[in-house]
Amino acid sequence: MKPMVLVAVADAAEPPPELARLERDLTPHYVSTPEEYRAVLADAKVLLVWDLQTKLVHECGPGKVEWIHTNSLGVNAVATAEVADSVTVTNTQGLFEQPMAEFVLASILYRAKGLDRLLAHQRGKVWDQQPTSRIAGRRALVVGAGGVGRTIAELLRATGIDVAIIGRTRREEPDARGGTRVVHGIDELHELLPGADDIVLAAPLTEATRGLIGLAELALMKQSAHLINVGRGGLVDEAALIDALRCGAPAAATLDVFAQEPLPPESPLWEMEQVLVSPHQSADTIGWRDAAVELFLENYARHRAGEPLSNVVNVGALRVDG
Template identity: 30%
Template sequence: MTTTTGHPSPTVLISENLLERMPTLGERFPDVTFVELPLEGGELRPEYCGAHAMFRSAMSEDLFDDILRNAPDLAWVQIAAAGFDWMGGDVLAERVAGGMVTTRSESSLNVTIAEYCIGAMLSAARRLPDYFEAQQRSEWARYMGRDFIGSTVAIFGTGAIGREVAWRVAALGATPIGVSRSGAPAGQFERVITSDQFHTVLPEADYVVLAMPLTPETENMFGSTEFELMPEHAVLVNIGRGALTDEAALVEALESGQIASAFVDVFVEEPLPTDNPMWTTKNLVVTPHTSFRSDGNGARLERDFVGNLERFIAGDPLAGTMSHPELGY
């Protein structure tokens, strides 16, 4: 999907936290009018209704819908995130169907999330969580680690995040195997299989990384059957969405020793309730949806947005467009 005409002097709505991180936007684009959006609450204002574009992070979904309904010239919305499923509803779907372009910050968060995945897998290989627990007991414990080199990593999702994980895996001497809806070759994956064949790769997967979007096809994709297919030494890393797994089945797989360990950054309910058994599940490391947080994100977010703003002004195709609106990604 592309813009049909250039917008040499657009009005761009931008979330206040993003505008604070990018203080030189006005100097770089003197012909662009930037209008600040509040992170919380807020009412529809006249200057919102004349907007041509929006760069948003957190904001009131009610205000977002009001803008979509009342800004007829709004031709492009970019989000400061790697995925689309957390935002929008019927109004957004109607505008996208009518030609409005929606893009994500496709090169902003993939680096940090990929580094999280590599860190999690190496941590499991060298058994760092076990050593941390031993330290709490003042116990001089010595564990046998596993070589990461020579291992097989099944990466579900071959988009920007999956590709960043894949080349790092390959650089460390392991074999990245991709799983995607299409099965099309991508990046540095040794091979890519279609999602309807994914059971075939699980028995050989020393590590499984879930980096695919949440869709009706991927919801609860991993349950008891899938965990039973994985080797007992296998490690699961989920940085996609919590609902990609059956969380109760994951808890059971870890408690029973069906798989060795898991690192989970995303959950069906967030924040994770204090009484959720995942907090205390054996060999499960919980992180509070923070795999993307890093000090270099601001510069990457600005680079992604500026690149698309330049394309928008010129009337060129935008990067990171929603390629499958019917599936939400």
């Protein structure tokens, strides 16, 4: 008999077709409601969290689950004190970092090259030649020194952008050329914000980072600054950002994540010309779901063989319970 694995999805009656691949090696049991989840929790040892909006673990606990795999880099959907104490958690590291970095670079190019203006003029059949900005020589501040932040920094540097990266603490680390680079501490954020042309948020959401960008931080940004958030919506005080954008500083924002998702229709962000709204898809490339299933199955093979799992996340360090 194939081993059973619990799979949290948005709709248990119609799970995503990519998950059919699980059935070759496993018996997936799909759940989407607390009732469905509790009914089988006593028999489940492995949980695959496919629906990143699920609240099942927060509401019902992990039960006897020994290993949780999240179909994402972030693990907020399962980060509770009970999980941190008793469950191994892994994520989908290695699949999303490069696409997210490409999205950030595209966002910078979109603003610097005035593509929004070109599209508007094309619709109005307006021939209006205007110079655009070079990206070489811009200064970017990347907040988040994990895999995503580092990949973003590497790609931006390759285009000639000067990048400073912020982690939890200040330190020096070896770079690809045999030298060292400084990773700034989060306590240096206020010092670095005024000099940045592009502020990229790629940090996880924790007690320390919730509301990281608020009124004080927005006031420190250049009037011409561009805020890009590919981390988590909770990193930014959204109301403060809306007010700041209305006042003209920062000049623009590219937002892939929001405090509430989907972004409510009544949000002013939808209609702001200086804002690019992306529906939490900066990491989504064609075929990513199939690749994510294969990554989980590779880790499941390690689990069955008693080998160390890849992409283990220290949930306790996140401290995001609730």
